[in-house]
Amino acid sequence: MANVTNREPRSQERWNAVDRYIADHLLTPEETALDAALRASDAAGLPPIAVTPNQGKLLELLARVQGAHTILELGTLGGYSTIWLARALPAGGRLVTLEAEPRYAEVARANIADAGYGDVVELRVGRALETLSQLVAEGAGPFDLIFIDADKANNPGYFEWSLELSRPGTLVVTDNVVRDGLILDPDADDPSGGNATIRGVRAFYEMLAAEPRVSATAIQTVGAKGYDGFALAIVQEEPEPS
Numbered sequence: 674m675a676n677v678t679n680r681e682p683r684s685q686e687r688w689n690a691v692d693r694y695i696a697d698h699l700l701t702p703e704e705t706a707l708d709a710a711l712r713a714s715d716a717a718g719l720p721p722i723a724v725t726p727n728q729g730k731l732l733e734l735l736a737r738v739q740g741a742h743t744i745l746e747l748g749t750l751g752g753y754s755t756i757w758l759a760r761a762l763p764a765g766g767r768l769v770t771l772e773a774e775p776r777y778a779e780v781a782r783a784n785i786a787d788a789g790y791g792d793v794v795e796l797r798v799g800r801a802l803e804t805l806s807q808l809v810a811e812g813a814g815p816f817d818l819i820f821i822d823a824d825k826a827n828n829p830g831y832f833e834w835s836l837e838l839s840r841p842g843t844l845v846v847t848d849n850v851v852r853d854g855l856i857l858d859p860d861a862d863d864p865s866g867g868n869a870t871i872r873g874v875r876a877f878y879e880m881l882a883a884e885p886r887v888s889a890t891a892i893q894t895v896g897a898k899g900y901d902g903f904a905l906a907i908v909q910e911e912p913e914p915s
């Protein structure tokens with residue numbers, strides 16, 4: 674339990690405690706049981722870089738608000754965010770998730786099946802820039818919601834492919850767009866992926882700003898995963914030139 678008499682709000686200890694407080698109040702026992710996927714991923718030696726439970730629930734709620742029947746995820750890891758997103762799908766809905774690392778994909782497949790979504794989720798193993806191009810070639814889109822959460826250096830390419838796989842109204846959610854505030858410095862050395870990560874995230878902002886087909890914002894977040902943020906972009910009809 675964080676020391677609540679400590680008035681320093683910018684501490685990881687306090688963010689962890691508040692995340693626990695939110696989860697204790699707002700997650701149902703059934704939702705908390707989804708942590709089994711996190712435990713299995715941990716036991717299999719996967720890195721602890723999944724979204725938090727509160728963030729997972731946010732993803733589910735966004736997909737429900739969106740009325741998503743089709744979801745595309747980039748970056749599966751152990752399938753934790755996949756499971757949250759799959760919960761939002763109506764009968765007949767489908768989710769395609771892309772993962773580069775075969776060992777992670779194997780763990781994710783088991784976790785997704787254990788959670789009851791083995792028939793709903795299609796997991797494709799390979800580098801996402803390649804699997805995305807395959808999806809486009811197959812005419813797999815459009816997806817109603819796209820969650821970008823793979824290697825950040827490739828965010829610009831992921832955004833381009835996401836537009837190919839979207840329709841007006843598609844919601845594109847991108848994780849880790851603040852990186853402890855390091856995005857302010859183009860030369861910053863991110864602990865995960867170094868300078869290429871920061872450059873990828875910054876280039877992604879430039880693309881969002883220049884792309885007339887999206888309306889976007891980003892929100893800074895703190896919590897059990899530190900200080901970071903989500904970007905939300907909605908695809909719209911390209912405005913008529915005035």
Ligand SMILES: C[S@@+](CC[C@H](N)C(=O)[O-])C[C@H]1O[C@@H](n2cnc3c(N)ncnc32)[C@H](O)[C@@H]1O
Nearest residue numbers: 723724748750753754772773800801822823824
């Ligand atoms: C932050 S983790 C995803 C976490 C997951 N979305 C969750 O919240 O449960 C990023 C994942 O992207 C995968 N990844 C990295 N580079 C990739 C690439 N080029 N193509 C596809 N996946 C990649 C990593 O192996 C890792 O599993």
